[in-house]
Amino acid sequence: MEKLLVHKNSGLDILVKVKNIVIGGEEKVIISGPCSVEGYDTMHDIASGLKxxxxxxxxxxxxKPRTSPYDFQGFMEEGLKTLKIVGDEFNMPIVTEVMDSKDIDLVLRYADMLQIGSRNMYNYSLLKEVGKLKTPILLKRGMSATLPEWLYAAEYIMANGNENVVLCERGIRTFDTYTRNTLDLSSVAAIKQKYRIPIVVDPSHGTGRRELVARMSLSSIAAGADGLMIESHITPDKAISDARQTVSIDTVGQIVKNVRKFDGMFRD
Amino acid sequence: MEKLLVHKNSGLDILVKVKNIVIGGEEKVIISGPCSVEGYDTMHDIASGLKxxxxxxxxxxxxKPRTSPYDFQGFMEEGLKTLKIVGDEFNMPIVTEVMDSKDIDLVLRYADMLQIGSRNMYNYSLLKEVGKLKTPILLKRGMSATLPEWLYAAEYIMANGNENVVLCERGIRTFDTYTRNTLDLSSVAAIKQKYRIPIVVDPSHGTGRRELVARMSLSSIAAGADGLMIESHITPDKAISDARQTVSIDTVGQIVKNVRKFDGMFRD
Amino acid sequence: MEKLLVHKNSGLDILVKVKNIVIGGEEKVIISGPCSVEGYDTMHDIASGLKxxxxxxxxxxxxKPRTSPYDFQGFMEEGLKTLKIVGDEFNMPIVTEVMDSKDIDLVLRYADMLQIGSRNMYNYSLLKEVGKLKTPILLKRGMSATLPEWLYAAEYIMANGNENVVLCERGIRTFDTYTRNTLDLSSVAAIKQKYRIPIVVDPSHGTGRRELVARMSLSSIAAGADGLMIESHITPDKAISDARQTVSIDTVGQIVKNVRKFDGMFRD
Amino acid sequence: MEKLLVHKNSGLDILVKVKNIVIGGEEKVIISGPCSVEGYDTMHDIASGLKxxxxxxxxxxxxKPRTSPYDFQGFMEEGLKTLKIVGDEFNMPIVTEVMDSKDIDLVLRYADMLQIGSRNMYNYSLLKEVGKLKTPILLKRGMSATLPEWLYAAEYIMANGNENVVLCERGIRTFDTYTRNTLDLSSVAAIKQKYRIPIVVDPSHGTGRRELVARMSLSSIAAGADGLMIESHITPDKAISDARQTVSIDTVGQIVKNVRKFDGMFRD
Known part of the structure; x- marks a missing residue:
């Protein structure tokens, strides 16, 4: 894979700017918020706390990509509006998932960064489309994607002209059922060594267990991650979806402190 | 899952008609052809032999959904045209993959059945769109999809109004590397017992090894499959893609004979 | 692996004689009985029915190798005695598991064939010890063993002098939880093509679901298996262990009929 | 599993003493050395550097448990002697693998801690036997063992009377082939939260790649591990076995420094 655009051989390490935030640079970047956008009041309180x-x-x-067609599928444009209003209010860039080429224009009116979810990592049509944009893309690893498959998915985006790609390790599917997925932190260390694109870790989906998120956040940063994406809520137990893996604002606060402490010590 | 449309509780077993061919009925159905549509002459000779x-x-x-953006991506509309001409010539219905909602109209002008590939099984936007059609859908199992996830994917199509769904087991991803995937024939037996939708098996992707295709075809039928999908070519070694798992027309002929022999003996 | 004793290059296909029964020859061999040996009366009735x-x-x-040290660990020598008495009564050879080198002599006093269980497939000390015997060995696949690892385990036995080895496919561990394990029947087809040692399939552990055993038995034979090993009981729901995957004597009877019917038609 | 001896409910956290070294206490413990014991001179130089x-x-x-019976199987008693001489010389306790009940007495004459390897985690006979000792046991995770299975394996040892058990996470077997195994660091965080037994991580087998060992060592400690086990050599490329994952003494030195730095900052 040494001739790919994603490889260090092809140029300098990529810095991805999401408005005023740089991913892949000196500072570790923390992305957080609820699994699903909820009403304005809840989103306001969450964002206020996180800020x-x-x-x-x-x-x-x-x-929301949901296993069952009968489950809540997200508030769609209504949710995007709420997200943008709150993001503007607290001067925080927003990232949200796009699931289909035909929704790109709509989502772009509100979002600063587009997420390609785990279930769409192999959706090459979608990858090609977002490759035509300049908007930063957060590319989650497919639930059973090998490292080369994941990197080639990034390459699909970059080969179409968009180098603003950030990878997100979110656990892989294995025989083990104690955790929702098996967080593969060696992949983070491997990607930081040989590839140009920044990588963050999602310990929420990676473990599926709230009580493991703080520990695995620190472990992820120690493996070399450029940042974290953490599901949080002001009242985690009342989150519309993924409550089991959602942490409180306080827990995110503790994680931010630990990440800074670690980063201060181990920055080269 | 007993309240789902896919469950036997919800009605009679589904028979899917692809032009004059019925999948899920008394006769086992054989689908075959090359991985990628090639030029007219090759397609003509393959179809002639298979007919x-x-x-x-x-x-x-x-x-063609390919891991690398730099690999051959298929002849697209040109390929669809060739496929339709040859299909008409030999009076064979044709099935081909659609990878994106925006291509549905185009593919529908040529195909009798739409395939949703393994990489798109979780592409819920695409599933909803093909759910609005009446065209038969061949839904391949995601490479790491659990049985419930796969059945829910079928439910996405059916809940939107299209009951013409056929499942296709094509192997799952495991630690084992001897075969390209691990063919999960117990899933076939399980689905035939509890669910209404027909199921066929793809032993070509399921094994990734030409020399195992005939044996595993018979094994699939013995597990209860309603049919088979087999990659074949007049000169397998010259196939543009997936040559390693492509068999000759003669091998398909031998498989057809064995399937009929088996079916004659074990039909209830 | 072409220089291994297990490979077809190294000699004729191996026929394993267990008293008067030949595994690997023309006739498919059926092994059956309860998960755990129970009292004499129950064993007598089971054997009588199976005979x-x-x-x-x-x-x-x-x-019995049990996950928890607090679970029933088998009747040990008492169980072996019961098994032998009943086997003699009905003139049926018996196969039972040995878990440790130090128990070999004891088990040999009663058994006609020694089973190396899935959990001990990598127990190379045990493999070397049974390699010094002439007694037939039933070598189950480790729950996450690759094909080469499994064949090398057989080679450990053969390299020590004992060529009387029969492999047993019993499912591998994957992300899928619908079935207890994922039965890998392609491994059976692959081994029959390239290796000299007979192979049987255990659809009971392979599926973990009683209702799938008959179907998967036929599917296993169609994949090329030399025989089957099936957990059965006169009152399956009352079996001391593995009740969920244990079938009735009647079901075994139906399987035997189907295997004969299939074998009669497809024998070359 | 809340009634098990391994559970925090059953008593204080366990401290395992290996001669003068305590595992599970305040200080992180580093275990290192070559995959296979080699000759005296090499072992002397390695130990000297590590000390x-x-x-x-x-x-x-x-x-050495080797996949092929024709591969180097270790120097056995000769190796144990060398190990003990060198350990005494540098006042370092030694840990080495025992593969069979019948070798326990022999290995005990030389070793301070017995390792149960990944392939023997389900070898319940062996677990019961080492459960009768007082010697500390290093219990590696089976390559496809679930968390409960691994904890029950520890319980087998403890239930027989030996509470001196240390777990060792060494990666699990998944579809991913980039790393030799997939290091499951969430298991470390989970075990530290709910169970009493110390746990160390083996990033050498966990990754199978020398260049990832240092990063994943730090990541392991951040996940909560009580220590590390690292394969090292004075001339890694010349190691008799596992050279690809063996690091230099210098690399171990760097790891030790980082672990201390981390530990100093984050110790509660």
């Missing part, structure tokens, strides 16, 4: 403790980017799902 | 030995449906990829 | 329907070899566990 | 940089325990394999 205070130093979170950089606000996340929230408006289009 | 003679009793193959029912012709397959061929015009839009 | 009548044509089962060749009687199985039953006396030493 | 200087602060490694606590010396490791080396004398009985």
């Amino acid at each position: 205070k403790i130093g979170v950089h980017i606000l996340r929230g799902g408006a289009f | 003679k030995i009793g193959v029912h449906i012709l397959r061929g990829g015009a839009f | 009548k329907i044509g089962v060749h070899i009687l199985r039953g566990g006396a030493f | 200087k940089i602060g490694v606590h325990i010396l490791r080396g394999g004398a009985f």
